[in-house]
Amino acid sequence: MKRNIFYIIGCAAVLLFSSCEKDNYDAPASTLTGRVVYQDQPLGVRSDGVQLELWQSGYSLFTKIPVYVAQDGTFSASLFDGNYKLTRLRGNGPWADNTDTINIQVKGGTTVDVPVDPYFVIRNDNVQRSGNAINATFNIQRVNTTKDLEYVRLYVGQTMITDQVRNEGSATKMPADIADMSQPVTLSVNVPGSMASKEAVYARIGIKTVGVAELLYSQPVKINLK
Amino acid sequence: MKNIIKYSIACALTLSMSACKKDWLDRQSQTLLVNEQVMNDPKLIVGLLANFYDRLPTDASLTSRWQQHTSYDDAVWSGGGNAGDEERNNIVQYATDRWRIYDYALIRDINLAIENMNAVGNRLTADQKLQFEAEFRFLRAYNYFEMVKRMGGVPIITTQLLIDDKGDVAGLRKPRNKEAEVYDFIASEIDAIKDVIGNTGSPTRANKYTALALKSRAMLYAGSLAKYNNQLPSPITLPGGEVGIPANRAADYYQKSLDASKEIINSGRYSLYNGNPNLGENFFEAITKKVGNPEVIFAQDFLQTKGRNHAFSYDNIARSIREDNLGSSAIAPTLNLVETYDFLNGDAGTLRNRTADNSDYIYYDNISDIFANKDARLYGTVIYPGTSFKGSPVQIQAGVMVWNAATNSYQTVEGNLGSIYGPPTFPNGDGGLLTGASGPQRSAQDVSNTGFYLRKYVDPAPQSSNRGRQSDMWWVRFRLGEIYLNAAEAAFELGNTPEALTYVNTLRKRAGFPDNSLTTLSIDKLISERRAELAFEDHRLWDLIRTRKATEVWNGSTTSTTANLYALYPYRIVRPGDAARHNKYVFVKLVAPRFRTPRFFQIQNYYMSIPQNAIDANPLIVRNPFH
Incomplete structure (x- = not known):
C-alpha cells in the first residue's frame, strides 16, 4: 500500500513536470543582423525612425515583424x-522605393546587407570645433535624382543619438544657398548655452529630401569641449 | 382488458405527440426578434437606429477614447498613470494605426437594415420607410466620412455582399474608391436624403440641418485636401487616386461647403447661444446647456434618470472641488491652448509674464490679472487661476518665491496641496498660502500639471463628478459655431474675404470682441480661431491634417515651441521689504514637467495604414503611401 502511494506521487510528479515542458516554447534563439548600405557603406538614419519589414508565410497570423534600423544603419532581430x-517599407527611409523582396534563410546567426538607393549621401564629412563654434564641411552626392534637396542641417546633441528629433541646437542651409552642389558645403553652429558646461557634445549632419519624412545622416562625431 | 389499456396508452401517446408536433418548431422566440417583427414596428426601428447612432465614431468624445484629448497639443495627461495613459505625455511618434477606422461591420449592419426594411417592412407606410431609409443613409454617410478622413479612399459598399453558391469569394472583393469619390458619395447621399429625413428640430436624431452640417464639414475637408495636399513639395498621392484629390476640385468642394453652411445659417432655425450676460459663462453654456439651446445641431445625449451616464466629469473635474475620493484632473489644458485666445484689444494671446526687456517678472496684484481682457471663450473652455467652478473657487498656485537678499535672487518653494507657508514646516514663513488646493504640482497624479483645468464639458450639476452618480453631459457633434467657421473658411478660400470676416467676427463678438475685430484673414488665423472656438470638440487633429500643417506644427523638435507643451506656474512673492512686490503674483512658463517627448507627426500619419487582414483577404486593396 505504501509503495502504491509512492508510485502515485511519483507518477503525479512526472506528469506535472512533463506537462510544463510540453507547452512552453523556447524563446527565439537565432539572430538576424544586418546593415542598410549604399556601395557597401552603412547609411546613418534617425534612431527608431526607419523600419524594415519581415514577413513569414505559412502561419495563420500573417502580419509583419517590424525591424527598426539603429542610428548607425545597423539592425538586428531575434x-x-x-x-x-525582408521588404523595404515604401516611403519610409531616405531612399527610393524598392519593392523587391529579399529572401532570407535564418539559421543561427545570420547576417544580411540591405542595399538601398538613397537620394543623397554625405561624403568627406569633417566636423571640428573652433572656439564656441562647430564647423562642418562635407560634400553632397546626389544618387537617385528623382527627388530634390529640401535642406541640409547640422545638429548638436548631448548623446550619440542626435538627429532631427533629439538635438540641442542646429543650423540649416537651404538649396538656394548652395550655389554649386559639387563643391564642399560648410555649416556652422554655436554650442548652445545649455551644453557649454559639458565635457563633450555630438555633432551630426542631416540631409532632407523633399517629400520624404526621414533624413539621411552622417555618423555622429564626438566633439570634446574641454 | 389488457388490450384496452394498451390501446388507450398508445392513443394517449399519439395524441400527446401529435399535439406537440404542430407548434413545437413553430413557436415565437421569447428572446429574439426577427426581421419581420423589427422592420414592421417603428419603435423597434428607432431602437435599431439608436444602436447605430451610438456607434458613430469619434477620435475623442466624452466616452469613447476621451483620453485622446491629451494626445495632441491642447492638453497634457495629468491623471493617474496605471492605465498606461502616461504614455500620452511621451509619444515618440504616432503609430500608423493610432486613429485608424475600418469598420465595415457597422457599414454592413446599416446596409442590411435598409435592405431588410424594404424587403419585409410591409406594414410601414411609404413615408415612414422613406424617412427611416434617409436616416440610415445619413448614418452610413457619416461613417464613410469618418473612414475617408483617416484612411483616404475606401471601398464604397452600399449593399450587403453575399457569397455565391459555388463558394467563390472573388465577387466580394471590391477595390478602394478614389478619395474624391468617397467625398462625392457623401455629398450626393446628403442631397438625396435631406428633404425626406424628417426629425425636424431634434438635436439628437438627424434632420435636414444635421445632414447639411455633415456636408458643410465634409466638403470643407475635401476642399482643403485638394488645395493643401497639392501645395506640399511632394503631394501625397496614389496612382489610382485612392489618396490625393486633384487641385482643380478645390473650388467646387469649397463652394458646396459654403452653400451647405449658408443654408443652415440662413434657415433661421439655429442661432448662436446668447442666454447669459456673463460672456465666459455664456460660452460654457453654449456647449453644455441641454435645454433650450438654439446653437446645438447634433449631439450624443445622456440621461441621468435612465442611468445612461459617463464618468467624464469624474475624470476631469478640478482637483480641489472633486466629489469623489479618487480621479480628477486628467485633461489639463496647456499654455499653448490658453495663449491661442487673443486679448480683446486685438493683441495676440501671448501672456505677459516678464518685462519687455526680460529683466524681471511682471508683478500682478491678483492671480487672475494676467488673464484680464482675454477672449471670453478662454473662461468658457479652461479653468485658470482665480476662477471658480460650481460656485467654488479653484485655488491654483504652484508655490511661493522667497526673496533672498544675500544672493539677490528668488528661491522657489513648493509644497503639498493646500499647504501654508509657515510653521512648523517653514518656521520663517509668513503664514500665507504656499501651494493651492488644486496645485499645480510637478509630478503628482490627479492634479493639474499645467496650472489649468478643463471647464468645457465638465458637468456643473451637483455630485456629477461622483462615480456613484456620474454625469449626463452631452457630446456635441455639430453646432452653429462650427458652421460659422466652416463658412468663413470656405468663403476665404474662394476669395471672398469680406464675407469670411463677417462670420468670424460674429463669433468673436459673442466672445467679447468689438465689432469687426478682425480685418484681415489667413488660413493660420482661421485654424487658430477654430482651435479657440472648438477646443476639445474633436477638431484640432483633423484641422491640422487636412491643411497639411501637422508635420510643421508637431515637428518633433526638442526646440520647437509648438511641438512642446507648456505649463504656467503662478507663484506668490514673499519679499516683505518691498511693498511693490510683496504678496504679488508672478508667472513662470515652462514645459509641462510630466510632458517628456515633443509631439512628432510624420508624413506617414496623414493617412492611417489599411489593416493587414483587409489586405490579406482582398488583393485588390492597395496600401496607403508610406505604409
Whole structure:
C-alpha cells in the first residue's frame, strides 16, 4: 500500500513536470543582423525612425515583424529559424522605393546587407570645433535624382543619438544657398548655452529630401569641449 | 382488458405527440426578434437606429477614447498613470494605426437594415420607410466620412455582399474608391436624403440641418485636401487616386461647403447661444446647456434618470472641488491652448509674464490679472487661476518665491496641496498660502500639471463628478459655431474675404470682441480661431491634417515651441521689504514637467495604414503611401 502511494506521487510528479515542458516554447534563439548600405557603406538614419519589414508565410497570423534600423544603419532581430521575406517599407527611409523582396534563410546567426538607393549621401564629412563654434564641411552626392534637396542641417546633441528629433541646437542651409552642389558645403553652429558646461557634445549632419519624412545622416562625431 | 389499456396508452401517446408536433418548431422566440417583427414596428426601428447612432465614431468624445484629448497639443495627461495613459505625455511618434477606422461591420449592419426594411417592412407606410431609409443613409454617410478622413479612399459598399453558391469569394472583393469619390458619395447621399429625413428640430436624431452640417464639414475637408495636399513639395498621392484629390476640385468642394453652411445659417432655425450676460459663462453654456439651446445641431445625449451616464466629469473635474475620493484632473489644458485666445484689444494671446526687456517678472496684484481682457471663450473652455467652478473657487498656485537678499535672487518653494507657508514646516514663513488646493504640482497624479483645468464639458450639476452618480453631459457633434467657421473658411478660400470676416467676427463678438475685430484673414488665423472656438470638440487633429500643417506644427523638435507643451506656474512673492512686490503674483512658463517627448507627426500619419487582414483577404486593396 505504501509503495502504491509512492508510485502515485511519483507518477503525479512526472506528469506535472512533463506537462510544463510540453507547452512552453523556447524563446527565439537565432539572430538576424544586418546593415542598410549604399556601395557597401552603412547609411546613418534617425534612431527608431526607419523600419524594415519581415514577413513569414505559412502561419495563420500573417502580419509583419517590424525591424527598426539603429542610428548607425545597423539592425538586428531575434527570430526562430526559418525562411523570411525582408521588404523595404515604401516611403519610409531616405531612399527610393524598392519593392523587391529579399529572401532570407535564418539559421543561427545570420547576417544580411540591405542595399538601398538613397537620394543623397554625405561624403568627406569633417566636423571640428573652433572656439564656441562647430564647423562642418562635407560634400553632397546626389544618387537617385528623382527627388530634390529640401535642406541640409547640422545638429548638436548631448548623446550619440542626435538627429532631427533629439538635438540641442542646429543650423540649416537651404538649396538656394548652395550655389554649386559639387563643391564642399560648410555649416556652422554655436554650442548652445545649455551644453557649454559639458565635457563633450555630438555633432551630426542631416540631409532632407523633399517629400520624404526621414533624413539621411552622417555618423555622429564626438566633439570634446574641454 | 389488457388490450384496452394498451390501446388507450398508445392513443394517449399519439395524441400527446401529435399535439406537440404542430407548434413545437413553430413557436415565437421569447428572446429574439426577427426581421419581420423589427422592420414592421417603428419603435423597434428607432431602437435599431439608436444602436447605430451610438456607434458613430469619434477620435475623442466624452466616452469613447476621451483620453485622446491629451494626445495632441491642447492638453497634457495629468491623471493617474496605471492605465498606461502616461504614455500620452511621451509619444515618440504616432503609430500608423493610432486613429485608424475600418469598420465595415457597422457599414454592413446599416446596409442590411435598409435592405431588410424594404424587403419585409410591409406594414410601414411609404413615408415612414422613406424617412427611416434617409436616416440610415445619413448614418452610413457619416461613417464613410469618418473612414475617408483617416484612411483616404475606401471601398464604397452600399449593399450587403453575399457569397455565391459555388463558394467563390472573388465577387466580394471590391477595390478602394478614389478619395474624391468617397467625398462625392457623401455629398450626393446628403442631397438625396435631406428633404425626406424628417426629425425636424431634434438635436439628437438627424434632420435636414444635421445632414447639411455633415456636408458643410465634409466638403470643407475635401476642399482643403485638394488645395493643401497639392501645395506640399511632394503631394501625397496614389496612382489610382485612392489618396490625393486633384487641385482643380478645390473650388467646387469649397463652394458646396459654403452653400451647405449658408443654408443652415440662413434657415433661421439655429442661432448662436446668447442666454447669459456673463460672456465666459455664456460660452460654457453654449456647449453644455441641454435645454433650450438654439446653437446645438447634433449631439450624443445622456440621461441621468435612465442611468445612461459617463464618468467624464469624474475624470476631469478640478482637483480641489472633486466629489469623489479618487480621479480628477486628467485633461489639463496647456499654455499653448490658453495663449491661442487673443486679448480683446486685438493683441495676440501671448501672456505677459516678464518685462519687455526680460529683466524681471511682471508683478500682478491678483492671480487672475494676467488673464484680464482675454477672449471670453478662454473662461468658457479652461479653468485658470482665480476662477471658480460650481460656485467654488479653484485655488491654483504652484508655490511661493522667497526673496533672498544675500544672493539677490528668488528661491522657489513648493509644497503639498493646500499647504501654508509657515510653521512648523517653514518656521520663517509668513503664514500665507504656499501651494493651492488644486496645485499645480510637478509630478503628482490627479492634479493639474499645467496650472489649468478643463471647464468645457465638465458637468456643473451637483455630485456629477461622483462615480456613484456620474454625469449626463452631452457630446456635441455639430453646432452653429462650427458652421460659422466652416463658412468663413470656405468663403476665404474662394476669395471672398469680406464675407469670411463677417462670420468670424460674429463669433468673436459673442466672445467679447468689438465689432469687426478682425480685418484681415489667413488660413493660420482661421485654424487658430477654430482651435479657440472648438477646443476639445474633436477638431484640432483633423484641422491640422487636412491643411497639411501637422508635420510643421508637431515637428518633433526638442526646440520647437509648438511641438512642446507648456505649463504656467503662478507663484506668490514673499519679499516683505518691498511693498511693490510683496504678496504679488508672478508667472513662470515652462514645459509641462510630466510632458517628456515633443509631439512628432510624420508624413506617414496623414493617412492611417489599411489593416493587414483587409489586405490579406482582398488583393485588390492597395496600401496607403508610406505604409
